[in-house]
Amino acid sequence: MINTEKIVEVQNLNFSYGQVNVLSDVNMSIHLGEFLAVIGPNGGGKSTLVKILLGILKPDSGKVRVFGKKPGTSKSVGYVPQDFSAGRGFPVTVREVAMMGRALAGKGTTKAEDKDVVDKILNDLTLIDSSEKRMDDLSGGQRQRALMARALAVEPEILILDEPASNLDMIGQTRIFDLLAQLNKNMTVVVVSHDLTIIPKYATSVACVSGNVHKHDEAEVTEDMIHQSYGGVEGCPVELVAHGHPHRVLKEHDH
Amino acid sequence: MMELLSFGFMQNAIMASILASVACGIIGSLVVVNRIVFISGGIAHTAYGGIGLAFFLGISPLLGAGVFAVTAAVIMALITKDNKYRADTVIGAMWAFGMAIGIILLDLTPGYNVDLMSYLFGSILAVPKSDLVYMFILDGMIIAYILTWYRQIHAVSFDSEFASSMGVRSDLIYMSMLVMSALAVVLLIRVVGLILIISMLTIPPYMAERRSNSLKGMMIYATLFSLVFSLVGLVMSYFFNLTSGASIIFVSAICFFLSLIYDRVRTSK
Structure with a gap:
């Protein structure tokens, strides 16, 4: 059962990098409790859309509201990027990374409370034994979970992840x-x-982003729906869908 | 050695070393983890234009260097913000322009007889008390800056996009780091000089980064490394009658290479 409460609303959104239009006249909403998969070809604007929802990028025009507020102002949003911008070498432990989210959200009233919350998250993500390790010393999966711990330490109502499993x-x-x-x-x-x-296997809805956004608010997502989603959007060619994806998907497109 | 400490100029030099090491430790760590070494080099060399202007106008050279360095920092922050231009080329041009304008203004200064070398390569043994006051104030500003904004600076340095998603103005924090680098440059001019500043802002923090598990720890280690290098270089320059700035960098670089060898041997075991 889809919840009808809209927590993200996008109206007439336009965004360009210089002269290059990336998103044109995007309208969409995200409902409470959704597991939304954002898919689309490389350069279609998936990450750009997400960064606008997070307040990292500012749209050229249009209206975006997250929990009724401007993007980047709500403390109920947790963000998990592909990786962190500092790269290797930055001296920081897993616990410190998680505490970063806690500190910026400003939700804890005492240090002890912050520690308890972070400990529980690290435990849930099976990172507690690695909590004093440097980020440099972690495997790819552990690094990703550490960034997830930072986002969860915000105690978010919506978790936004940009290709969390790509590596x-x-x-x-x-x-x-x-x-x-x-x-x-x-x-x-x-x-x-x-x-x-x-x-x-996981998503309850899917949005294909390729200059515009085509969203399926269905309770169940099938592979067929994903294919329709790509096919239904202008500038989202099947050839690009096949790029880098399993042959099985390509064959179904060919049929 | 005790006799050495009884000299007023040596006491001033030691105090200058301590004050410079604090700036190196804190700001150098930010320069290294944010990978803004080239920009900091640009700021340092642009500051030379301010020194030339200060002599031309008859005002304090450190004040002139400060105004030029801070202005350069703001311009470079704006240029590099969105990478819209070939930022490295513009920084290189400003770097050379600052040096050129400094030399031209010194040429135009009537009765010019400044010891140019002391600004290019440092002259820690000749630091007057008035400069120590400037350095003390600048250190105070740097410490106040890091204590007030540490949480935001830490978050932006580690992952600016996540920090932005949490409402932190990453662009302003980035600009503030460059402005603070400019102040550190001014503070270090008397110790190692404009040409060598960049090594002082990078060698101790780089060594500290590998020996610490936190940015705070890195800053403390970098301050201590910096202090040791400065004091050893200072003593070396006194006893062997060498240029102080070059002696300090020489000591730093030797320790840097030894630490690289040590780290390589340790990790290969």
Whole structure:
């Protein structure tokens, strides 16, 4: 049963990088409790859309509201990027990374409370034994979970992830998506993904982004729907969908 | 050695070393983790234009350097913000322009007889008390800055996009880091000089980064490394009658290479 409460609303959104139009006249909404997969070809504007919802990028025109507020002002949004911008070498432990989210959200009243919340999150993400390790010393999957811990420390109502499993093997990807499915019981999840094979198992809705956004607000997502989603959007060619994805998907397109 | 400490100029030099090390430790760590070494080099060299202007107008050279360095920092922050232009080229041009304008203004200064070398390569043994006051104030500003904004600076340095998504003005924090780098440059001019500043802002923090698990710890280690290098270089320059700034950098660089060898051997075991 889809909840009808809209927590994200986008109206007539336009965004361009210089002379290049990336998103044109986008209208969409995200409902409470959704597990929304954002898919689309490379350069279609998936990450741009997500960054606008987060307040990292400012739209040229249009209206965007997250929990009724301007993007970037709500403390109920948790963001998990593909990786952190500092790259390797930055001296920071897993615990400190998680505490960063807590500190910026400003939700804890005492240091002890912050520590308890972070400990619980690290425990849930099976990172508690690595909490004093440097980020440099973690595997790809552990790094991704550490960034997830930082987002969860915000105690978000919506979790937005930009290709969280792109650097992971199949087992790592499944672990991350299983975890997201668990989290989806308590919060809305929006995940940008390239992998069309894993999305049908988890997402409750799907949005194809390619200059515009075509969203399926269905309770169940099938691979067929994903294909229709790509096919239904102008400038979202089937050839691009096939790029980098399993052959199985390409064959179904060919049929 | 005790006799050495009884000299007024040596006491001033030691105090200058301590004050410069604090700036190196804090701001140098930010320069290294934010990978703004080239920009900081640009700011340092642009400051030379301010020194030339100060002599031309008959005002304090450190004040002139400060105004030029801060202005350069703001311009460079704006240029590099969105990477819209070839930022490295513009920084390179400003770097050279600052040096050129400094030399031209010194040429135009009537009765010019400034010891140019002391600004290019430092002259810690000749630091007057008035400069120590400037350095003390600048250190106070740097410490107040880091204590007030540490949470935001830490978050932006680690992951500026996440910080922005949490409502932090990453662009302003980035600009503030460059402005603080400009102040650190001014503070370090008397110690190692404009040409060598960049090594002082990078070598101790780089060594500290590998020995610490936090940015705070990195700043503390970098301050201590910086202090040791400065004091050893200072003593070396006194006893062997060498240029102080170059001696300090020489000591830093030797320790840097030894630490690289040590780290390589340790990780290969």
